[in-house]
Amino acid sequence: xxxxxxxxxxxxxxxxxxxxxxxxxxxxxxxxxxxxxxxxxxxxxxxxxxxxxxxxxxxxxxxxxxxxxxxxxxxxxxxxxxxxxxxxxxxxxxxxxxxxxxxxxxxxxxxxxxxxxxxxxxxxxxxxxxxxxxxxxxxxxxxxxxxxxxxxxxxxxxxxxxxxxxxxxxxxxxxxxxxxxxxxxxxxxxxxxxxxxxxxxxxxxxxxxxxxx
Numbered sequence: 001x002x003x004x005x006x007x008x009x010x011x012x013x014x015x016x017x018x019x020x021x022x023x024x025x026x027x028x029x030x031x032x033x034x035x036x037x038x039x040x041x042x043x044x045x046x047x048x049x050x051x052x053x054x055x056x057x058x059x060x061x062x063x064x065x066x067x068x069x070x071x072x073x074x075x076x077x078x079x080x081x082x083x084x085x086x087x088x089x090x091x092x093x094x095x096x097x098x099x100x101x102x103x104x105x106x107x108x109x110x111x112x113x114x115x116x117x118x119x120x121x122x123x124x125x126x127x128x129x130x131x132x133x134x135x136x137x138x139x140x141x142x143x144x145x146x147x148x149x150x151x152x153x154x155x156x157x158x159x160x161x162x163x164x165x166x167x168x169x170x171x172x173x174x175x176x177x178x179x180x181x182x183x184x185x186x187x188x189x190x191x192x193x194x195x196x197x198x199x200x201x202x203x204x205x206x207x208x209x210x211x212x213x
Contacts, residue, residue, distance in 0.1 A: 029071040080139025090154035103199035
């Protein structure tokens with residue numbers, strides 16, 4: 001391995017030099033995408049930021065798109081992990097308070113995920129590959145909706161939510177509502193983080209379908 005490649009992954013060479021360099025390239029690409037987006041991102045820019053020669057990328061990835069997809073996939077997985085960690089346990093606090101917490105977590109997930117998808121809208125093939133990647137893993141939107149529905153099902157079993165409440169439909173409504181509120185904030189119809197994150201009116205509507213009878 002050349003000295004320049006060695007410097008890029010210093011401290012990780014003994015165990016798995018090829019794997020360490022691949023992870024380094026993905027980490028750098030994630031950082032560049034977060035800072036500047038996809039537009040204009042070149043293999044040369046990635047190589048320079050990673051402190052490797054231009055051709056090194058092609059020793060580990062078929063092309064730039066494969067590297068970008070792996071970076072986006074890891075970012076989506078990280079967002080999914082953050083959402084799952086923020087999910088309250090069924091039976092704790094009140095259902096309403098827990099739904100507010102879930103809505104905040106859902107908004108946080110979408111605030112990170114929507115720009116990832118948006119960056120690819122001009123690249124139909126790459127966008128479709130990203131969608132396939134998100135559905136193949138455990139952090140796509142369908143998994144977020146399933147987690148919310150699972151929470152509601154658990155509350156139904158505990159007698160804290162109506163037996164006839166449609167958990168999946170309510171979870172979809174929450175996911176869509178969080179997305180709409182986030183977009184409203186983005187386009188200036190709401191101002192400030194507090195307004196963007198205030199999901200209590202939406203939760204109040206959902207609670208009408210969840211009140212045990």
